[in-house]
Amino acid sequence: MTKTPVAVLGATGAVGQTFVRLLADHPWFELAAVAASERSTGKTYRDATRWIEGAMPDAAARMLVQPCDPMLVKAPIVFSALDASVAGDIEPRFAEAGAFVLSNAKNFRMEPDVPLVVPEVNGEHLSLIAAQRVARGWPGAIVTNANCAATVAAMALAPLHQRYQLRRLFVATMQAVSGAGYPGVASLDILGNVIPYIGEEEPKIERELPKLLGRNAGWGIEPASFTVSALANRVAVEHGHTAVMAMEFATKPAVAEALETLRAWRGMDDVAGLPSAPRPPLQVFDQPDRPQPRRDVQAGNGMTVSVGRVREDPQFHLRMVAMGHNTIRGAAGGSILNAELLMARGLFPAHHIPLTTHR
Amino acid sequence: MTKTPVAVLGATGAVGQTFVRLLADHPWFELAAVAASERSTGKTYRDATRWIEGAMPDAAARMLVQPCDPMLVKAPIVFSALDASVAGDIEPRFAEAGAFVLSNAKNFRMEPDVPLVVPEVNGEHLSLIAAQRVARGWPGAIVTNANCAATVAAMALAPLHQRYQLRRLFVATMQAVSGAGYPGVASLDILGNVIPYIGEEEPKIERELPKLLGRNAGWGIEPASFTVSALANRVAVEHGHTAVMAMEFATKPAVAEALETLRAWRGMDDVAGLPSAPRPPLQVFDQPDRPQPRRDVQAGNGMTVSVGRVREDPQFHLRMVAMGHNTIRGAAGGSILNAELLMARGLFPAHHIPLTTHR
Amino acid sequence: MTKTPVAVLGATGAVGQTFVRLLADHPWFELAAVAASERSTGKTYRDATRWIEGAMPDAAARMLVQPCDPMLVKAPIVFSALDASVAGDIEPRFAEAGAFVLSNAKNFRMEPDVPLVVPEVNGEHLSLIAAQRVARGWPGAIVTNANCAATVAAMALAPLHQRYQLRRLFVATMQAVSGAGYPGVASLDILGNVIPYIGEEEPKIERELPKLLGRNAGWGIEPASFTVSALANRVAVEHGHTAVMAMEFATKPAVAEALETLRAWRGMDDVAGLPSAPRPPLQVFDQPDRPQPRRDVQAGNGMTVSVGRVREDPQFHLRMVAMGHNTIRGAAGGSILNAELLMARGLFPAHHIPLTTHR
C-alpha cells in the first residue's frame, strides 16, 4: 500500500521524538521530513537530537533536519510539536501552503473555527475545518489536540457526560515530568518532591474540557455547560498523568451504572478501527489501587486511558481516577489518531493523497 | 529543672522512632521507658529497632524494651504510636492505671468524650477530658491527635474558617511514604509511580476535619457545619503530605484578605510559647510553586505548616495548597505539643508531677 | 504444534510472576501448573498473587495454586523461583520424581555436577547433567542459572575472556530493587538513596563468574583462572543491574579490537535460533553515557545485555559498563532459555515429551 508522506515540526524535542517513534512503522503514514529550529537544521536527525526514547528509528536517524518552512517541507500532513512561542507563526504558514497541520500547541485550540479533538470523544468536531478553510482561505487546515491532562480527563468523562450530563467538576492532577519536555524539569526540583504548580496548566484544563465535550452546532462548537476547577501538580513520574476527579451531573448515576457505562463505551463509531485506536478506548479497574502510571501507562501502546476508583462523593455525585500517557495519548499519539480519522472520513483532500512514495 | 518522665508505646515503629528522637533533648520531658510488642521486649532498644532516622539517641539505645503493660511502664505521660489493631485494648488500660495517653491511633478519635486536638487549632477541646475521666472512671485520660493529612489541612483551614466559616471543601492529597510506617510502602510499588489510594484515609479526613474545627459546647464537640470530599494519593516523597484544596465559605474572602488572615494567624494564645510550638504556626508563600515537601518540610523543625497558591476558584471561593511534616506535625510532634499544652494548662494532675527525676 | 507442559514453583513471588508472564505465549511451553507455599495453595493464582507486572495472563489467573509437591505437580519441566530457604529440599524431590528443574536458587549452583548456565556463554556445561543423573540416581535433573548480577557481567565478559583470557576483575554493581523480590526493599530505604550493601551478593558474584566462564573438562567444570573483587550496591532503579568493570587479561586487547570482539560475538552456535534468544546477544554502545537501565533494559525483550564505555584502564587493561534485566535475563528469562536449549539439544529425555496437550 502506498503510504502518505508526513512531516514532523519540532521533531527534536520530547514530543517530536515520540512522533518519530510512533510513525516509524505506521501502516498509512511515512515519515518524509523532520523539521526543527535553526540550531538543528542541516544536521542529521541523529546528530541534532538528544534522543531520550529507546532506539532511534534508522530511517529518521539519517534524515537531514529541515527548517520549519512550508517551501522546503512539503508533506500533505504535518504533525506539529512546536513550542507555543513559535507555533502561532509557523503553523498557519503550513496551512496556507496546503498542509493539514495536526498541532499540539495551545495557540489555536480555543479558536472558534479550529477543532480541538480527542477522536473517540468528539471526532465530529473535525467537520469544523470546512468553515475554517473557507474563512481563512487556506487550502490546508489546522486541527489541534488538547492539553495532555485535559485529554486524559475528557476520555474518562465522555461516557458519563454523554449519559448523565456533567454539571460541576473538581479535578486534581499529578502530572509526569515528560509533560514539561526535555530537559524540562530539573532533577533537583522533583526527586522525592511534589511541585504543586504547573504554569498555565489549570486554565487550559478548565477551558478545554467544555469545548472537548461540547456539541458541534454547525456554526461552531457549543461548549458543554459545566464548570471546572483544576488543581495541577507535578510529581516524580516519567510518563502518565493521573487525574482524581469529583463530578456532579444533571442526573445522579449509581456507581454500578456508571461503571457499566464506562465499560460499555466505545467512542465514535468510525474511530474504533483506526490503526492507532485502542480497543476499547478505556480500561476500567475494580482493584481499589489502580490505575497507576507505572503499571498502566503502556496499555494499548499508550493510547488506552485507564479508569478506576469509581465511587460516591460526599458532596457531588461520583469520584473517580483517570490516568493516561501524556506524550502518547495526550500528545503525539492523539495527533496521529486525528490524522487517521481525517483520512478515514475523506476530509483529507483527494489531491493530497500521493500515488506513490519513494523511499 | 525537673523533667516529667514519659514513655513511648510502639517505640520501635516509624512514628515511635520519631517520638524517641524528638524527646531526646526535650526541655520538659524525659524518656523513661520504651515499650513495644512481645517480639521486641527484653532486647535493648538498639537491638530491637531497625532505626531509620539519623543517629539513635544514646540514652534510648541502651533502654530495655518493655511490654505495653501499665504495671511495668509507669510514666504519668504515655505517647502512643501503637497500631490501631492493638491501641483499642492497650491505651484504655494505661488511662485506667492513671496515665495521660497521647495517642496517634484512630481508635478513639471520634469518641464524643475524647479530644481530637491540633493545639493551635482547637486546644480548648482538651477540657473534654474532665468529663471523660468522670464518665469512664479513669484517673488518667486519652487525648488523640488527628490523621496526618487532616492535621495539615486543619492548620491551613483554621484561620480562614474562624473568619469566614467554611461550608464546602474539596481536598486532594499527595502523601509521603513515611505515612505508611516502616517497612510500609514497597519500593516496587512507588518508584516513579503514584498510587491513587490509601486504605481508609479518605473517610478519616472527611470526618476528622469537622471535629477539629468544631466548637467545644461544654457537653461535647459540636462539629463544624461543612462538608468534605477527600481524594487521597500516595506519591514518591519521603516526608511531607501536600493537600490541594478548594473551599467555599459562608462569606467569600478576597484573596488578599485571605492571605492576610493566614499570615496574621497565631493560633490559640497559650500554645505559642510552648517548647515545640513553631512561631508562627504557618508560613505563607507568595511564590507560585511553593510549598514543596522536599524544600519546606523541615520548617519549624517539622512543626510549621506551609501554605501557598491562595487564589480564586472558578466554582468555590478559594483554592490553596498546604504542606506539613506527616510524622512530626502530623504525628509525634503533634502529640508532644498536646502534652506540653496539658502541662501548661495544669490539666495534668498535680500528683503526677514528680519532685525529681533520677537520670 | 504440541507444547510441552511446564510448571512454575514459587509462582506468586516477583520472579515467579515474570515466569508466568514470559510463558504466557511461549511457542514451545505451556504453563500447566503454578505452585507456591501453603499460604497460597487452594486459591486461584489471581487471588493468591499480589501481581506487580502489567496485566495477568488469563489462563494463569484461573489456575488453582498447587503445593510444591511432585506428586501433585507433574510437569516434565519445572521452573523454580523458590527461595533458597526451601529450594534445597524441594528441588531435589522434583528431580527425583523425574522433572527437569530449572532453578534460580543459589543452593545447587556451585555443586560440581550441577550446571550453572548462561546459554550463550557456556551452554556446553549442560552436558554435566548426564553424570548428575547417574550419580544422584535421578530420572530428572537440576540446572541452575546464575546470580542476576553475575549473569549480566558474564555475558559482557565472555567474548573478551574467550579471546584474551581474563586474569583479574574489579566489578562494582548498581542493582535494581526488583532483585530483592516483592515487597523487598522498603521505599523509605531507597528513595533518593544508595545502599552500599546487598547481603551475600558479593561472594556469589565472585565464585559464580569463574564457574560460568570455566571449561567443561568432562569430569566437571574447571573454573576459569581469574580473580574477582565485587562491590555490590542497591540503587533506586526498578529493573536492570548495571556493572562497571576493570579487567586485566593474559593478552592486552586494544580498545578497538575489544569493541569489535564484543560486536561480533554471537555466543554458542545452537542458542542463536532459540525462541527466547536475543539476536545478537549483546548490544554495544558508542555513546559515552550508555547503557542505562531505564533506557536499555527492555532491549531484546529484556534478554539482550547492553555494553558500553569500553576504554583503557590506568591500572588494568580495559574498563567497561554492562547492564541487563535482572528478573528476565538474570532470572526467569535465563531459565527459560536454558530449557529451550535442553530441548533443542535433545538432552531432555524423549519419554517426557507429550504427544498432545489439552488446553
Added chain:
Amino acid sequence: MTKTPVAVLGATGAVGQTFVRLLADHPWFELAAVAASERSTGKTYRDATRWIEGAMPDAAARMLVQPCDPMLVKAPIVFSALDASVAGDIEPRFAEAGAFVLSNAKNFRMEPDVPLVVPEVNGEHLSLIAAQRVARGWPGAIVTNANCAATVAAMALAPLHQRYQLRRLFVATMQAVSGAGYPGVASLDILGNVIPYIGEEEPKIERELPKLLGRNAGWGIEPASFTVSALANRVAVEHGHTAVMAMEFATKPAVAEALETLRAWRGMDDVAGLPSAPRPPLQVFDQPDRPQPRRDVQAGNGMTVSVGRVREDPQFHLRMVAMGHNTIRGAAGGSILNAELLMARGLFPAHHIPLTTHR
C-alpha cells in the same frame, strides 16, 4: 568580634547558594558581596537567583549582585563557585588585586604552585602560596579545593595511606545530581535510572588523589606513588557522593587495625578546632549497610565523611565505602574550612584583616 568581609563569585548557582547559606551565620566571616555573570548583575540576589535551598538568608537576599570584577568586589577573601569556563580568567584577576581566592573550579588545581587542599588531609600544602605569590607577583593567592568525589575518597583514604601507604586503588562512585549544578541533570535522564558516565570526572579523581595525599617537599607537592582507576556514575540521589573502593597498600593492614586507624584519625592538628571542622572528621560504621547518602549526608552539618564496610578484598588488601556531602564537604564547606585554616595559621596577610566591619 569583628568579622572579615568575604565575597562569593558565581553566587547564583548551586554551589554559590551553598556558600551563601553556610556564610549566613559564620562566626569569622561576613558576606559582603555576591557576584555573578552579567545576566544577574544589577538585580537583587533574591531576584537573580532560582534559590533551591531552604530559606534564603535575608541579608544576602537584599544585596545587589555585582559583576565578577575585582575593582567592584573588594573583599580580602573571595570564594569562587565559578564555572571552569570563566574561572581561568577571573580568579587570577582577583589574586592580582590582592584577594585570597578559594576556588572550586578545576582550572588551577594541578598547577605546581597552587595548593589543592582538604584541610584535615593536607593542610600543610597551604604553605605553597608563599612561592605562588612570589612567582606570580600576586599580593593575593589562589587556593583550590578538590573535585567533590576525590574529596570524599581522600578523607577516607588519608588515615590508611598515612599508616600503610596506598599503592593501588579502584574506586567506583555513585554521585548525587547536585554535583552537576542547577538545573543540571534533567529529571527525564535520572528518575529510576543510573548514568554510568560523568564528563571528565574520572581523570579528575585519578589525578587529584595523588596530589591530595602527596607530600609538600618545599619546592612543590610530590604526589603520592599510587595508581588509581575511577569509574564514575550518576544516581538519583539529591546530595551525597558514595565511593566504593578496593585498596592495596605497601603493608597489608588487618581489618580491625584499619578500623581502629580510621576511628582514631583526627586529621591535621590545627584544623580540629576551626568553626567548620567536624569532630571527628570521619564517622565509622559497623553496620554492614552504612553509610547511605540519605541517612548520613548531614552528619557534622555536611562536613563529616562517613566510612563503612571495611573488609578484606580478594585481590587487593581492603575494600570500603566512603560517603560525603558533595556541595558542602566537597565544595562550599571545604572552601570555607580552607579559609578558616588560612586565617588560623596567619597565612592570611595582616593588612587584610579589617579593624571593623560596617553592616
